[in-house]
Amino acid sequence: MTDKTSNVVLVILAAGASKRMGTPKQLLAWGKDTLIVHVITQALKTEAMEVIVVLGSNFNVIHQKIKHFPVTILNNMNWHSGLGESIAFASRYIMGKATLPDGILITLADQPLVNWEYLNEMISTYSSVKHPIIATSYQKFQYGVPVLFSASYLKQLIRLNSDFGAKTLISKNEHDIWYLKPEFNNTDLDTMEDYKALHSLFFE
Structure with missing residues (x-):
C-alpha cells in the first residue's frame, strides 16, 4: 500500500441499476470478493487522499457490503439520469x-481490470505534466475512463446530467488532454455474457 501523498480525490461510479446485466453487477463475484469490493480495494491502495463511492440503485444492499471500508459513500437519488449525473x-x-x-x-465499478498501479500512474502523470486532463486511451483512437480532471473543471463537471458522462468534457477539451494507454485490455462489464467471459479468463 502506498502513502496518501497526492491531493487527488478518487471517485468510483457505482450507482447504476445494471439493467442489461439483470442483477446488480456491483455484487457479482470477483475472486474472493465482489466487483465493488475489488474496485474499492484497488482504489484504497492508491495515493488518492480520499476515495468516494457513488451509489444509487440498490443503495441499501450495496451499502451493507461496503460500509466498513474507509471510503466516503454518497447516495445519488437521481442515479437514473446516468453517469453524468453521478x-x-x-x-x-x-x-x-x-x-x-x-x-x-x-x-x-464495472472495470475490474483497472488496478491500483494504473490509477497511481495516472496520478503521478498528472503531477508531472502540464495537462489538466489525463484520459485513458483505447484502440482505434477511442478514449475515456478512468480519467483525471483538474479541479479547475469542477464547475463543468457539476453541470453534467446525461448518460455520456465524462466523455462529453473530454471530446470538447482535446487540447487539454494527456493520454495514457494501459497495459491491460480494459473492459466494461455491461452484460452477463461480458461478465462470464472475463470471469472465466481469471478464475475458471
Whole structure:
C-alpha cells in the first residue's frame, strides 16, 4: 500500500441499476470478493487522499457490503439520469469541501481490470505534466475512463446530467488532454455474457 501523498480525490461510479446485466453487477463475484469490493480495494491502495463511492440503485444492499471500508459513500437519488449525473453529484460534494483537491480521478465499478498501479500512474502523470486532463486511451483512437480532471473543471463537471458522462468534457477539451494507454485490455462489464467471459479468463 502506498502513502496518501497526492491531493487527488478518487471517485468510483457505482450507482447504476445494471439493467442489461439483470442483477446488480456491483455484487457479482470477483475472486474472493465482489466487483465493488475489488474496485474499492484497488482504489484504497492508491495515493488518492480520499476515495468516494457513488451509489444509487440498490443503495441499501450495496451499502451493507461496503460500509466498513474507509471510503466516503454518497447516495445519488437521481442515479437514473446516468453517469453524468453521478459525476455531477460527486463533484458538488467535492466543491462543498473547505479545501479543494488538485484533481478528481473518476473510475467505474464495472472495470475490474483497472488496478491500483494504473490509477497511481495516472496520478503521478498528472503531477508531472502540464495537462489538466489525463484520459485513458483505447484502440482505434477511442478514449475515456478512468480519467483525471483538474479541479479547475469542477464547475463543468457539476453541470453534467446525461448518460455520456465524462466523455462529453473530454471530446470538447482535446487540447487539454494527456493520454495514457494501459497495459491491460480494459473492459466494461455491461452484460452477463461480458461478465462470464472475463470471469472465466481469471478464475475458471
